[in-house]
Amino acid sequence: MTITLSTETENRLLAEAARTGVGVNQLAEQLIDAALSLTDAVPSNRASIEILNEWEAETATDDPAEIERREVEFDEFKNALNQTRIATDGPDARIVYP
Amino acid sequence: MRFIFIDSGPLGLLFQRAGIAPAEACRRWAKERLAEGARLIVPEIVHYEIRRELLRLAKTNSLAALDRFVHAETDRFRVVTSKDFVTAAEMWAESRRDGIPTADARALDIDLILCAQVRNSGIPLTDMVVATSNTKHIARFVPATDWHNA
Numbered sequence: 181m182t183i184t185l186s187t188e189t190e191n192r193l194l195a196e197a198a199r200t201g202v203g204v205n206q207l208a209e210q211l212i213d214a215a216l217s218l219t220d221a222v223p224s225n226r227a228s229i230e231i232l233n234e235w236e237a238e239t240a241t242d243d244p245a246e247i248e249r250r251e252v253e254f255d256e257f258k259n260a261l262n263q264t265r266i267a268t269d270g271p272d273a274r275i276v277y278p
Numbered sequence: 279m280r281f282i283f284i285d286s287g288p289l290g291l292l293f294q295r296a297g298i299a300p301a302e303a304c305r306r307w308a309k310e311r312l313a314e315g316a317r318l319i320v321p322e323i324v325h326y327e328i329r330r331e332l333l334r335l336a337k338t339n340s341l342a343a344l345d346r347f348v349h350a351e352t353d354r355f356r357v358v359t360s361k362d363f364v365t366a367a368e369m370w371a372e373s374r375r376d377g378i379p380t381a382d383a384r385a386l387d388i389d390l391i392l393c394a395q396v397r398n399s400g401i402p403l404t405d406m407v408v409a410t411s412n413t414k415h416i417a418r419f420v421p422a423t424d425w426h427n428a
Contacts, residue, residue: 225312227350232292232305235343239295247297253335254298261290261331270382274389274414276286276327 183208202240210237280316281401285392286327287411288425289320292347293340307425320348321395322358323388356395365394369419380415393419 185193193211197204214233241247262275292308294301311318325348332341348355369390373379381387393416396408407421409428416422 224351225315228318228347228354229309229312231343231347231350232309235293236296236302236305238339239297241295241297250295250297254294254301257290257294257331257335257337260335261286261327264327264331265388268382269380269385269387269389272379273381273385274412274416276290276411278412278414 200237200240201242203242206242207240210240279405280311280314281319281399281406282311282316282428283319283321283392283396283399283406283408283420284324285408285410285412285416285422285425286324286388288409289324289344290328290331293343295340304425307428311428317351317353319356319399320354321356321392323391323395325355327388356399358391358395359398361398362391362394365398366390369393373418378418389415390419392416396420 193204193208197207200207202210210233214230214237258277262277265273265275288304288308291298291301291304296302308318325344328344329341332344366387370380370387373390374383380389392408396406397420399406403421407423407428408416409425410416410422411425413422413424
C-alpha cells in the first residue's frame with residue numbers, strides 16, 4: 181500500500197521519527213493504529229486506550245542496546261516482585277511471575 | 279457487560295517501556311478488551327503491590343502513567359473496604375481449616391484480600407474474571423484465568 185501525504189504532514193512525520201528515533205514506517209503504523217483504536221472503542225474507554233498509546237509512543241525505540249537494557253530492568257522488576265512475595269508470604273507464595 | 283479484574287502480573291506489564299515483548303502483548307490485549315467495551319478494574323491491593331515496587335525502583339514515569347490509567351475511568355479503581363477484610367479473614371480461616379493455606383500464617387496475604395475485593399464487588403461471578411499471570415490459589419475462590427485468555 182502507498183499513502184500520499186501532504187508535504188506538511190510528511191515533514192511532521194519525518195521530524196517526529198527523527199525526534200523519537202523510531203523508523204518512519206513503524207511510527208506511521210503506530211499513529212494509524214492509535215487513531216483507529218480510538219475510533220473503534222466504546223466512548224468511555226477511549227481515554228484508557230489513549231493513555232496506553234501515548235505510553236507506547238513516548239517510550240518507543242529501535243535501538244537494540246536500549247531494548248537490551250530495558251529487558252534487564254524488566255527482569256529486575258519481575259524478580260523484585262517475586263522475591264517480595266516469597267519474603268512476606270512464605271515459600272509457598274503465589275509469585276507474580278512464575 | 280464484562281468485568282475484568284487486573285491482577286499484579288498484567289498490571290505490572292502494562293507500563294513497562296516499549297521493546298519488552300510481554301509488555302507489548304499485554305498492552306495489545308488490554309486495548310482489545312477496552313475496544314470491545316470490557317470494564318478493566320484495578321483492585322487497590324493490586325495497585326499497592328505494583329506501586330510500591332515502581333517506587334522502590336524509582337520508575338517515576340511508569341508510575342505516573344499507571345496512575346493516569348488507574349484513574350482514567352470512574353469505575354476502575356476499587357478501594358479495599360472493612361467488609362473486604364472481614365471476607366478475607368473468613369477465607370483465610372476456611373483455607374487453613376481445609377489444610378490448603380494461600381500464604382505463610384504470618385503474612386497479610388495479598389491473594390485473599392484480592393479475592394475478597396472481587397467477591398464483594400457486587401458483580402455477578404458469571405460476568406467477571408480475574409486476569410492474572412498465576413492462577414495458583416486464587417482460582418479456588420474467584421473466577422480466574424491467564425490474562426492472555428481473559
